[in-house]
Amino acid sequence: MNEIYEEFRSTVRRFAEEKVKPHAAMIDRDSLAPEEAFEAARALGLQGIPFPEEFGGSDGDLMLQVIASEELARVCASTSLTIASSWLFSIIVENGNDQLKELVPGVASGEKKTGWCMTEPQAGSDLMAIKTTAKKVDGGWVINGNKRFITNGGWADWYLVLARTGSSDDRSFGVFVVGKDDKGISFGAKEDKMGQRGSPTCDVIFDECFVADFRCIGEPDKGLSYFKEYLLTSRLSISALGLGIAQGALDEAVAYTNERVQMGRPIAQFQMVKGMIADMVVKVESSRALLYKAVNMLIEGQPGVEAFSSMAKIACTDAAMDVANDAVQLHGGYGYLKEYAIERMFRDAKITQIYDGSNQIMRQIVADQINKVQVG
Ligand SMILES: Cc1cc2nc3c(=O)[nH]c(=O)nc-3n(C[C@H](O)[C@H](O)[C@H](O)COP(=O)(O)OP(=O)(O)OC[C@H]3O[C@@H](n4cnc5c(N)ncnc54)[C@H](O)[C@@H]3O)c2cc1C
Incomplete structure (x- = not known):
């Protein structure tokens, strides 16, 4: 990895230790959004990584997003997730009109927060089951529907909304930008979650919500293709978030097993504990290698990147669960x-x-594409 990336990693790691970690337990316990960490991240420009400099961003590539996701999640997954949610707004830079682009600097600077709304009660893995509609009217669009499980719901200022613009059995979708103060948008109760409790999640409801024409990103029937392209980068950020949790859990396990003394010596010296630590390291390092391979493939526009992104998602997030599970075991009671x-x-x-494409769906993508990709 080149020097710029390594330097960036050290900077974000230091930032995460000093400005993010101190809040992690409290925002989890009280289910509060990471206000302090999000605000502090603005000074470092983390929200602006993928945005061009002319929009107040740092014109960073996907590698920087992934490094930031990993390092933040190493100490606080909720903070990592809420910051990564800003990045999808860069869809506007490439596909939006000039009036929409005026919203970008606010998001790139972290002054405004964003969320993206795809999932619905009946449409999780099955996006084709989306029922939310956007109907063309004079001067704009009227949106109706119910989006479920939306990260930053109620907390964000702007929402990217995937809605049907054609009939219920075709693939015409538009992506619309809706503001939290627009008439016709409302928010469900905050979900009481098992984990990542510092990232707000709720329903976002659209009831005869009117948005002007310029709030439609690009062509009103090409939303799915815009979203799909950006979802690939988002999948790699989520993979990095998983990897960060795995690395953080490994750090905790190594520290604890070296401190904890049983039968007269640190438990790290027992062979079975050494075996567990070694297996955890292998999971972390092998998923890291796969993740950074997929990131490089995407940056270089190589074929087969969808399959490799899915492999990275499986490897990194399964590692997160396995390594965290073993780390709890090594902490004993x-x-x-x-x-x-x-x-x-x-x-x-x-x-x-589960989120950002469940790992079963990821496995399906890998298996379906195995004949098309060069493995090895
Ligand atoms: C905390 C949190 C944050 C989220 N943030 C967002 C957000 O910001 N924006 C957004 O749009 N969505 C968000 N989501 C939604 C998330 O992406 C979905 O929950 C996820 O895609 C799975 O959909 P589902 O929950 O409806 O499960 P389902 O699709 O009903 O799946 C249930 C189970 O069946 C399996 N399954 C389904 N179909 C198949 C198949 N064809 N083959 C094999 N197995 C299958 C799944 O893998 C899963 O194990 C979030 C969810 C949570 C919990």
Whole structure:
């Protein structure tokens, strides 16, 4: 990895230790959005990584997004997730009109927060089941529907909404930008979650919600293709988030097993414990290698990147769950107490195997594409 990336990693790691970690247990316990960490991240420009400099961003490539996701999640997955949610707004830079682009600097600077709305009660893995509609009217569009499980719901200022613009059995979708103060948008109750409790999640409801024409991104029937392209980068950020949890759990396990003394010596010296630590390291390092291979493939526009992104998602997020599970085991009874960070990491890990395309769906993509990709 080149020097710029390594330097960036050290900077974000230091930032995460100093400005993010101190809030992690509290925002989890009280289910509060990471206000302090999000605000502090603005000074470092983390929200603006993928945006061009003319829009107030740092014109960073996907590698920087992934490094930031990993390093933040190493200490706090909720903070990592809420910051990564800003990045999808860069869809506007490439596909939006000039009036929409005026919204970008606010998001790139972290002054405004964003969420993206795809999932619905009946449409999780099955996007074709989406029922939310956008109907063309004079001067704009009227949106009706119910989006479920929206990260930053109620907390964000702007929402990217995928809605049907054609009939219910065709693939015409538009992506619309809706503001939290627009007439006709409302928010469900905050979900009481198992993990990543510092990232707000709720329903976002559209009831005769009118948005002007310029709030439609690009062509009103090409939304799915715009979203799909950006979802690939988002999948790699989520993979990195999983990897960060795995690395953080490994850090906790190594520190604890070197401190904890039983039968007259640190438990790290027992052969079975050494075996577990070694297996955890292998999971972390092998998933890291796969992730960074997929990132490079995407940056270089290589074929087969969808399959490799899915492989990275499986490897990194399964590693998060497995390594966190083993790390709790190595903490003994203490790992079951909320006083220890590993208890939170264990809960935070689970959702990474489910959201942003569940790992079963990822496996389906890998298996379906096995004949098309060059493996090895
Ligand atoms: C905390 C959190 C944050 C989220 N943030 C967002 C967000 O910001 N924006 C957004 O749009 N969505 C968001 N989601 C939604 C998330 O992406 C979905 O929950 C996820 O895609 C799975 O959909 P589902 O929950 O409806 O499960 P389902 O699709 O009903 O799946 C249930 C189970 O069946 C399996 N399954 C389904 N279909 C198949 C198949 N064809 N083959 C094999 N197995 C299958 C799944 O893998 C899963 O195990 C979030 C969810 C959570 C919990």
